[in-house]
Amino acid sequence: MVADGILLRVKGLTKKFPGVVALDGVDIEARAGEIHGICGENGAGKSTLIKMLTGAHTPDSGTIEFDGVTYTALDPRRAMAIGIGCIYQELNLIPHLSVAENIFLGREIYLSDSLNILDRAQMNAKAAELLADIDLNVSPRARLGTLGVGHQQMIEICRAIWSNAKLIIMDEPTSSLSEKEAHDLFRVMARMKERGVAILFISHRLDEIRANCDTVTVMRDGRTIESFAMKERSVDNIIQLMVGRNIQNKYPKERAAHGDVVLSVRNLNRKGVLHDINFELRAGEVLGFAGLVGAGRTETARAITGADPFDSGTIEVFGKEVKIRQPLDSINAGIAFLTENRKEQGLILIQSVAFNATIVKMHKYGKAGWLSLKGIRETARKICAEMRLKTSGMDMLVGKLSGGNQQKVVIAKWLLSNAKIFIFDEPTRGIDVGAKVEVYKLINQLVAGGAGVIIICSEMEEVMGMADRILVMHEGEITGEMTQEEATQERIMYAASGFKQAS
Template identity: 45%
Template sequence: MTETILELRGITKYFPGIKALDGVDLNIRPGEVHALIGENGAGKSTLVKILTGVHEPTAGQILYQGREMQLRNALEAQAAGITAIHQEASMFPELSIAENIFMGHHLKAGGGLRNLDWRGMRKKTSVLLEQIDLDLHPDTLIRNLGVAQRHMVEIAKALSIDARVVIMDEPTSALTLREVEDLYKIIRRLREEGKAIIFISHKFDEITEIADYFTVLRDGRYIGEGKVSETSVDRIVTMMVGRSLDQMFPKSQAEIGEKILEVRNISQPGFFKDISFDLHKGEILGFFGLIGSGRTEVMRSIFGIEHLHKGSVSVNGRPVHIRNPKDAINLGIAYVPEDRQTQGVILDMDLSKNITLPQLDSISPWGRIDRRRERSIAQEYGSMMEIRSSGWNVNANTLSGGNQQKVVLAKWLATRPAILILDEPTKGIDVGTKAAVHKFVSDLAAEGLGVILVSSELPEVLGMADRIIVMHEGRITQEFTRDEADSEKIIRAATAVVTGAGGAAS
């Protein structure tokens, strides 16, 4: 369709010391899925906040259905028919589905604020849930729902206000392959109904699968746009970051050395059973599996977050008993968790404190933190990771997702580990930052670190790992060398089409 429902002209946004957006143009049409693409820090989040009334632009125009308008708050954006479904579903867990869907726009039974039409809201909620094929009762509490179901409820909420522009910000980040397909069906249905969808994703397979059109931002500026079907992924990557796709996995040659970690027959009831593998110096060992395969639980157990039911772990040939993360750190093991915002960084704490958090004992020799030492460590490892910030005293919540991930990496690298466990290290970050993380990990392996790379992104494990272990439903199904591995073999092993012994890897 050629008609434009939402148009941005020359949108500029200043924050103290930062120009987040610089003359951005954007044209959104009904009945179209429009991918908004850019690195972390490119300005996508700021643009979404302007469209949803969280921020007002410093300069530029917003035209809705051809008429200039101001979106001074979220209610005005909602009234205009613009809504956003965020990467982390923002809902009230102790309230029901119906209460969450109609929060802020309750149906009234008559005059007065207290006369709410609960029967009408439950009835309409049932209709909305049926529209998106979600078989749930309207009175079900949000805390009892899974991640995918919460995202679906967010979509139902968007439908409840008859939104004409729906913004989806990394909606698939925590979904299984089947749940992603269900989401695609809903997106296609919304497109057929004439909704305009702004789709933000760092995954190019999603963009090529579901998007019709794209706009690229870089460093807060408009770079270009076009039809997805007429543009190659490599071309889009070059627009985003100024370099081609073949530079995404810059794997350095590393000499595989002696065994530094030996895991034998470890089990944790309900999560994984009889897991055995080895890790060598200079090696990147990939762990692949679908959501629920038990990869994360294995790594959390090795790091001492969870307690092992049985099995043994040896470091440098010596049996060890890891009771907690402190024991693991003292043995030279570092763990970068999958969920950076709740487990990786403390958002309301500054960067210096975040980076030095695992080393409080060493930087507090007399019971008081040595601030000079704290800043020195933060500067050394923050600069090493090329963290973009206005200083080391700013809070982590002021950074983009990619830079928050770099803070987590800097924090654990500052402990000078010999074994580095990375659980989904590039989840939710842009292609440029991914390439930087991949290069850094590869360089660390070349320097002799043993790296365990847990990832659900096939190109990442294929591009980075020296060996790949595949898990399914808590068991190792197969292991591949770098030369043996390909996408089909790994997917078959991850879905248990091919089964194998969960024996020790060497």
């Protein structure tokens, strides 16, 4: 380690992609034994910086000094060898191998140097030690694929510990974790830190940054704006640095007049998943679904939109029963569903922004759509501009956008459809604070125009800030209902834990 405790020192790192300067002279320093948060708007260059450190990409210029040695570029093997570990959001593990096999993947223990035979007993024993070390109650022999995402991430951390990583990088690790899993992760991070490991932690959840980071660096437009000790700044201050302006009202809710019932779901059942789901949604209303991860909210949305089958129940749109057997049926009935897992379900990564944004519309109007394609593209452009989509143009491939910007394209796509009922599953996951406000304003516009909107959110503040009425689910059942005025965190938590409230 360098004398002043600085483990990593990045200087003037630059990376250009066709049409985009992703990094424009980035400087950042991380000390051993600190959790260093990196914040910035979508497309600010956070993931690109990480990719330089893990050797996934080569910088155009600049230097990376690590553990006293200066590099102009790293490759994945070298990065790992010198002690840089990374927990990617898309996990790099192999589901059909065991936990132990995954931990030692590429660095297996052999019976002897000359024999090419794995020492499974020792690998399992060592894995058990590593797992116990981070208080993870999982068998080394368990198949990885049987574990939840949170535990799989912990296995990645075991890998990093085993490789003696001095720096562990995490790019939005909590975005798909439940609150409890995230909590476990923070506990393990704190332990790593005590041992002198440096952690780079990227998140759009500023409350997590505040609670867990010692130091924070804010990036904007491919540059590092400022680094400071977390305790010296407020979250509002970070927001100001990130987006370059003040955000007065994080939840700019505007109430619309409520009209007729647009969607009515009665006695919806799916064995073992959904139990007697009943609710109505009115024109002009924002209905929030709260609950813990796995409570059945996404499953309800998937049943209503034909993504999953259901056993019994009826769905009425504008007072008329509709038979929904596949997604197309729900699209034709005027229901738009913005899925939680956008990469898998929402976008065609090898197509352009314009194509993805207009795909629903083209589908709906068939050949006639060609006539107004120009108009649609114009509207797509407008919505993307409102959400501050960062792209080199409407023809850029969606797969090359930053994570958060891909999500904005999905939102644009559905906003362009003529739907009257919108179901948004975690609409602002992975989206920066500034763009969140724009998404909320678009929701305001939708309900002002007479649409009914359902938002499924795990963030309590968001659902309380934006929904007129909140339904709470627990284990496939609706366990609570309250208006925005009645809602408190305690009341939602109570119902989310399975206690039914007396209405």
